[in-house]
Amino acid sequence: MKTGIHPEMYNVVFVDTSSGARFITKSTVKSEETEKINGEDHYVIKVEISSDSHPFYTGKQKLIDSAGRVEKFLAKRKKAEERLAADAAKAKGDDDDDDDEEETPAEQSKAAKEAVVEKLEEKFEKVEEKAQKTKKAEEVMEVEKEELEEAKEEAEEIVAADNSAEQSEAPSESDETPEA
Numbered sequence: 438m439k440t441g442i443h444p445e446m447y448n449v450v451f452v453d454t455s456s457g458a459r460f461i462t463k464s465t466v467k468s469e470e471t472e473k474i475n476g477e478d479h480y481v482i483k484v485e486i487s488s489d490s491h492p493f494y495t496g497k498q499k500l501i502d503s504a505g506r507v508e509k510f511l512a513k514r515k516k517a518e519e520r521l522a523a524d525a526a527k528a529k530g531d532d533d534d535d536d537d538e539e540e541t542p543a544e545q546s547k548a549a550k551e552a553v554v555e556k557l558e559e560k561f562e563k564v565e566e567k568a569q570k571t572k573k574a575e576e577v578m579e580v581e582k583e584e585l586e587e588a589k590e591e592a593e594e595i596v597a598a599d600n601s602a603e604q605s606e607a608p609s610e611s612d613e614t615p616e617a
Contacts, residue, residue, distance in 0.1 A: 450479045451487065458489035521549030528552045 444465040450472060451460040461474060470481040489495070522540075525548035540548070 448474075448477055448479045449482050450474060451482050451484055453487040453489050454483050454485055456487070456490040458487060460487065518546070518549065521552065522546075525549045525552035528555055 446463045446465060447467045449462060449464045449466065449468075451462065451464075452458075453460075461479065464480075464482070466482055467480040468482055471478045472481050473479070522545040525545070529548060529552075
């Protein structure tokens with residue numbers, strides 16, 4: 438091993454501040470705080486999350502709400518449900534405005550789902566129409582391709598007939614007699 442190129446290793450103890458777990462090991466990291474363990478000085482390194490407290494290793498899912506993310510999500514969800522309910526009401530036609538009763542959330546949700554289904558059915562119909570048009574276009578192209586191939590064959594036959602006619606009309610060298 439070359440000297441002078443490797444970092445210095447120190448005895449350290451990593452302390453998980455959330456669970457209090459301690460891990461004694463060696464590291465290139467050191468701190469100002471030290472602690473005697475088994476008669477040796479160890480640098481104390483404090484960490485917020487370790488394998489002792491991380492949900493992946495512990496199997497416990499913790500909900501940490503930083504900056505109100507849960508509230509933001511719930512607000513977005515509520516707004517989306519209201520928009521779906523409004524779309525459903527618009528699609529439904531709102532003919533029963535005479536009633537003073539308001540729809541229950543379950544009815545609003547059902548109406549919103551029905552509106553979404555209607556939109557999806559419309560999109561599906563458009564896709565089917567495009568597919569049919571594409572299929573018809575492919576059939577037309579196939580017919581045109583066959584017609585072009587037939588025309589090409591006819592043209593080749595005509596060229597071949599012309600070439601054979603030219604060869605039969607041209608005098609051969611044996612027919613010509615040199616004049617002396």
